[in-house]
Amino acid sequence: MVWYKQGVYGDLQIPARKALGKVARLYASKKQDLFITAIRDGNHGFGSLHYDGLAFDFRKGKGISKLDIQDMLGLDYDVVEHEGHYHVEYDPKGRGY
Secondary structure, eight states: OEEEOTTOOOOOOHHHHHHHHHHHHHHHHTTOOEEEEESSOSOOOTTOTTTTTOEEEEEOOTTOOHHHHHHHHOTTEEEEEETTEEEEEEOOTTTTO
């Protein structure tokens, strides 16, 4: 199941929505819930793709690594590991994003 932290709001563009769906299926395959902690809400750094609906953050799952997520999503996505959560953004190289 996918849960959203209270206060999380905003929509995702199609590439980020597809990534969220894939991440949700990965978590479900490990019998874990996915907890989204940020989409367009909150304060993010200059140039953040959150504000464009191309990024989302979620809590780390047990036994799910950054490499698992990156391999599943492919090279058009960046996966950044932070304390307690992952950040995923659609950032295809050489396409002007």
